[in-house]
Amino acid sequence: MKEQFQTHLIQQFPEFQNQQLLVACSGGLDSVVMTHLLVNSGYSVTLAHCNFSLRGSESDSDSAFVIRFAKKLGVPVYTETFETVSFAEEKGLSIQMAARVLRYNWFDELADMLSLKYILTAHHLDDDLETFFINFSRGTGLKGLTGIPELSGNLRRPLLEFSREAILEYAQANKLKWREDSSNASDYYLRNALRHQVIPHFKEINPQLLQSFKVTQEHLKSSRLLLEDYVGLIFSYVAEKTENGYQFSVEKLKKLPNTKALLFELFQSFGFTQWEDVLQLLDAQTGKRIYSQTHVLLKNRTYLELELMKESNSNPEAEYLIPKGVSKIETPIYLTFQIVKAIEQQESGICYVDEALIHYPLKLRKWKKGDVFHPLGMSGKKKISKFFKDEKLSLLEKQNIWLLCSNETIVWVVGMRADNRFKITENTQSILKIQLQL
Structure with missing residues (x-):
């Protein structure tokens, strides 16, 4: 494999010559083999290891292993520890996606700090096949079926030509040690289920599956x-x-x-x-x-x-007070206020409330983590973040949403949904019509 790898690098990655390469090294089989191949092929590498704090002492042991491995090879190493769970909760991401964001953001920061042009990850041919099946199962266009790219920005994936079997054979032939991630044994994640249950059956049916996949x-x-x-x-x-x-x-x-x-x-x-x-x-x-x-x-x-889409230029912490009797405001958004005798047209840009339930001044502000309201037409309450998720709002759409509040109680998610606690009833004597002007 070493000779094939060297030829592959010369043909496909000539830019690696005379460069210090930042290598993502988890301590697992794939990244250990890639690092060993690069060093034994005469390339200069710096290792980068992420500890995502997801497996307790096992994660810490992975970090210690990578540090020892780098010392044995005589190459520099950088490690970073992340609070992945809290980051995922804060950003509303899955653990896997949170780890991905943290990993690649840190790799970019480290590469910039060290003035390194290229970041190498150890994705291989079996990973590519698994990605194909994942995208296929979720529904994708042609782009999704073309798999993992060898080049993407400053990322390079020099092992994509090689199978997991070839990588394992190289590690055993060179008596390499590596760390096994215990979570890889679980079929909880789709990739693991495909790896353990689906793809082996395809390989039994067609022993040349990987070669056929490469041609496809x-x-x-x-x-x-x-x-x-x-x-x-x-x-x-x-x-x-x-x-x-x-x-x-x-x-x-x-x-x-x-x-x-x-x-x-x-x-x-x-x-x-x-x-x-x-x-x-x-x-x-x-x-x-x-x-x-x-x-x-x-x-x-x-x-x-x-x-x-343009992000709002206003300070996300800013609050705008609206005193009683104001007929319109133009900053930060254009709203009109009018006492009416009855509900006229009902649109998302219009909100009708029982004015007797309002405490002035009204307050206009951006949403914050933990905000809760009672959506009109529903029983019970809902977190604003959950409401946005159900409405499938994009990040920028969320950032541009305003809340109209009475004291700290949400009256209207402006342009979207009023709060049930201020609704018009048969006992309402004064109806306040609030309209968003676009």
């Missing part, structure tokens, strides 16, 4: 490149640059074949995933819009207008 991957990547060329041509045909983004001709989009698939390819790089919503936007009324995590797509007469 090459075909898929070639098809992907061809599709990207076609979409590039279509983009220049249907889209025009605007001051804030792009506008797409609805008429031209409708005339093109395979419209839904084309919309997927045009807009997936901007974070859109709800393809039925995107398709329906073509026939929607002017003013209809949908959001991704980063962009807004607006129907404006004969065009779809794409813009990057």
Whole structure:
């Protein structure tokens, strides 16, 4: 394997020559073998190890092992310990996703601090196959089926050509030691279930599965490149640059074949995933819009207008007091206040409340962790964070939501849902109409 690895590096990663490489090393089989191969092939490496504090003393032992391993090889090593569980809870992420965010953010910071150009991870061919199955099972486009890229920004994955079996044979032949992550034995995670229960059966049916998979991957990547060329041509045909983004001709989009698939390819790089919503936007009324995590797509007469969402420039800690009798405010958002005799139209941008239940001054502020309200039309209470999750709001959408409060009690999640505690009843004598002006 050593000779194959060296040839692979020379052909596919010539940029490694005369560079100090930052190598992600967990202490497991794959990263230990990659590190050993690099050092014995004459490359200069610095190890980076993450302790995610998820397995108690076992995690600490992994860190100690990597430090000893680096010392034995005579290479520098950096370690970092994370409070992964608390970070996941704070950010509303799964443990796996939280660990990924922490890991790659730290790798980037470390690489920048040490002025290192490349970060190497030890993903291999079996990992790539597992990723293919994961994406396939969840539903994905062509891009998701092309697997793990060898190059992605400053990340490099030089083991992707090699199987787990070949890596294990190298480790045993060179009498290497490594750490076994006990969580890898559990089938709780989808990847582990595929690794232990599904893929072995495929390999029994087809012993050449990995080789066949590599060929398929090459075909898929070639098809992907061809599709990207076609979409590039279509983009220049249907889209025009605007001051804030792009506008797409609805008429031209409708005339093109395979419209839904084309919309997927045009807009997936901007974070859109709800393809039925995107398709329906073509026939929607002017003013209809949908959001991704980063962009807004607006129907404006004969065009779809794409813009990057702007974060609110206001201080997230700022609070705006609204005294009784005010008919409108224009900062930080435009709201109007009017006493009416009856409920007129009911829209998401209008809130009707029993004024007798209001304590002035009203307060306008951003949402905070732990905020709770009683959604109109529901019994009981709900955390604002859970409400946002149920509404499938993007990060930027959440950041741009305002809460209208009476004292500290939420009256209205502005533009979305009123609070049940201020609703109009048969005993209401004074109705306050609050309207968001867009």
